[in-house]
Amino acid sequence: MLFSLIGKQMKMLLRNKQPLIILLVMPVVLITILSTALASVMNSEEEAAIQAKFVLIDESSWEQEEASIKRFLEEEGVSGPALEALLQVFKGNDPIHILEESIFGSEDISKYISKENRQFAELDILRKDKEIDGILLIPADFRFNYIKSAYFDEQETPDMDLFLSQENGIRASIIQSVLDEWQTGFTKSLALTKVGISADEVMLNGQAVERIEQSLQGSERKIPASIYYTVGMLVMFALYIPTFLAGFALQEVQWKVYDRILLAGVPATLYAFSIFITGMIIALMQQVIILLYGKFVLGIDWIGLEGMALIALSYSLFIGGLSALLTTLQLRTKSEGVANIFSGLVVSIFAFLGGSFFNIGDVSSLLANIGSFTPNGATMSAILAIQKGQLLEVIWFYMFTLYGWFVICILLSIVLFPKRGVTS
């Protein structure tokens, strides 16, 4: 009986053009328009986020240090052609050369990091430059000390100074991850060169790229316009589902088919429950279609799928509850007034406060606060948090709000639904 009620409701919805247009065509069109029109405004920041600016100040050099190195080797008892050959090996495995050429010189890395060489005298100015995300200072005698520690175990690995900017966490962490990879690389390579493997082979830049991508994922992803508006329209247009279902229910009463349903002995509560389930199913279908549209047409890479599934299910539950409530109110008042006010006014206000059209927090933090208590606003915030790559814990607050609304809808429906015929 429940299934035939749900099936009938689905047919009523699918055989009408208007609901299909409002529930699917409108959001898809709006998403496409808004995300392309506003892409340049919203996305500019994201491009910058990826290209980090790195400055290398190399105080050490072969020219300066060759004499000290030769002297040291002679003291260690190496001389003649053996000494020259050893010097060539050292130069070939110079970690700074590898950093500059094999790592920063590679195409993959230079996509993410631009490198520049500067002088020590400029350090203070450079450190104040907000455009620069990281500065690596190689001290004088670094190469000499490195050889002593690496090949003769004479000394601790020499120190370098890394200055990371606080301006942009993502860019700084990209630099850090590459330098970390480089450092573990050449420490490891020491052991291997002793067995005769070249450091170049050990420090493939592929590993560095992997680290960058990890660090990009680990940190907050920027939300491009396509994601923002897909989510904004998704939460907004789901709110029209209850209007349609409540409208159908009122029609059923007016056409007297509702009398037939009651005469067949279908309890009013089962009828209301069927509307709840239908609302839920349709909301879920609508969300999946819109998310897939985002993925395949707009090329959005949705992340955090468990979180997304949880949110979509919860929002569908709420939409089901709201469908039951709107139906209840409409059958109580026996007029379209309630649903008209809802679709004409409440949806717009909620969508506005919830941030479906633009980030309302940019205008007023008070309004944004109110907005985060709307069911659609809370849901939107939750999805965006997941898409930024934040942990699942962040969404509990939003889910709590959403379930609060859900419970209110269900309780009111139960209390207010007309149990007997609506005709009397």
Add this chain to the structure above:
Amino acid sequence: MLQAIDLHKKFKTKEAVRKVNMQLEAGESVGLLGPNGAGKSTTISMLSSLIMPTNGEVLWNNVSVNKNPEALRKALGVVPQEIALYPELSAKENLHFFGRIYGLKGQLLVERTEEILQKIGLTDRKNDIVKTFSGGMKRRLNIGAALLHNPSILIMDEPTVGIDPQSRAYILDTVKQLVEEGMTLLYTSHYMEEVELLCDKIYIMDQGEIIAYGTKETLKSLVSDNQTIELKAHILSQKFEEALKKYFPTANIRKEDEILLITMPQNEEPLATIFAIAAKNAVTITSAIVKVPSLEDVFLHLTGRALRD
């Protein structure tokens, strides 16, 4: 047995039904006749457990329907005055839906649906969307939807309003057949000829009250036991009129607009005699109509108003 005892319904200020008592025995076909706004639909809604009476009680096999509507609902089919169907669904889908909510499923549902489609003559249109149907077809389907669960008692609220004469004849035929098959029927209408055709027992309702009740014959005898014969002829000669008066001394014979009206008790069968007298007086009768009182006349007699405006 369905019984209404002192039914009373008040909508806010409007008293739609007052002190209605009715009774439907199994296998009986009962008519409920009354003008617009008489309270017929309201009475039916109370009888079928859809609305609560303000006062009074409905009993189904001596059990209060108000307390236990399930028993009645299983046995009852209701054809509402409105077209209570889903316009976006096909005829078959509509029937399937209404069958399913009555608990029919599987093969039984399919068979019943086909049977009903056959009965209402919509088999060849079963896959068409109801929106595209003519008024008459919708009315037929409206009836079919009430029959799926094989009810033993059928309540029909003006099932023929607003349709063409052909569809109307078809529906009346169908209903007559149902009655012959033993269906208990409560038939509401403001067409007295439908009620006359289908029903043995008739309630006449006006302004919320039952103003008369009985078989067709008893109701008509309320008006009078007379019949009136209307004669037209090429030339209605004085001689002919006098001859008639002599032969039917108790009859009232008068001439209006070249039509001769003869009123006499219904138990007499005077036509053969009239034609014989006409022949003897060389009068060629062009038409002769025998009129007996209709329920319409009964209503007029009871209320001073016509049944339909």
